Amino acid sequence: MTRLTTLDLPQLHRATVGFDRMFQDMFDNSKSAGYPPYNIVQDNEDEYTISLAVAGFNMDNLSITLEKSVLTVEGTPVTNDNDATYLYRGIAGRGFTREFRLADHIEVTSASLELGMLHIQLKREVPEALQPKKIAINSTING
Numbered sequence: 001m002t003r004l005t006t007l008d009l010p011q012l013h014r015a016t017v018g019f020d021r022m023f024q025d026m027f028d029n030s031k032s033a034g035y036p037p038y039n040i041v042q043d044n045e046d047e048y049t050i051s052l053a054v055a056g057f058n059m060d061n062l063s064i065t066l067e068k069s070v071l072t073v074e075g076t077p078v079t080n081d082n083d084a085t086y087l088y089r090g091i092a093g094r095g096f097t098r099e100f101r102l103a104d105h106i107e108v109t110s111a112s113l114e115l116g117m118l119h120i121q122l123k124r125e126v127p128e129a130l131q132p133k134k135i136a137i138n139s140t141i142n143g
Contacts, residue, residue: 035096036075046124050100055116056091062118064111071100071108073118105130 038052050071054062057075065072076095102122110121 035094036098038098040100048106048122050120050122052098052118052120053116054113054118056093057118059113062113064108064120066102066108069102069104069106071102071120073098073100073120 036053038050041049041051043049052073054075056078058078061076061078063074065074074095074097077093103124105126106122106124108120109123112119
């Protein structure tokens with residue numbers, strides 16, 4: 001017996017209610033280019049690190065912005081003013097924009113550039129008012 005192992009996302013999208021944002025994010029991310037490559041590491045329950053391979057970029061050519069839970073990393077190419085004649089040019093000199101949609105209450109705590117890797121530290125900080133609360137159960141005796 002042969003089993004169908006492909007997932008028909010448009011069909012699944014039509015069969016769900018309330019997941020529009022999730023599916024739109026999946027479709028948007030699948031269309032994005034693979035440059036620059038990146039890793040996302042969960043350091044512990046509430047901390048994460050996004051690392052992007054940005055060789056050839058320096059701090060002046062990189063920007064990180066956070067707006068409405070969307071973390072955007074942009075790199076503008078380093079201009080090379082020399083008039084070199086390349087016999088082979090295999091190093092990409094293009095700019096990029098990479099977006100990451102962050103979950104609620106995730107904040108950027110720091111960013112660093114080291115050996116061609118841009119590391120962005122994230123931390124989940126749920127406000128006290130939104131954290132789960134224990135509710136005491138009182139005993140009533142009917143007499």
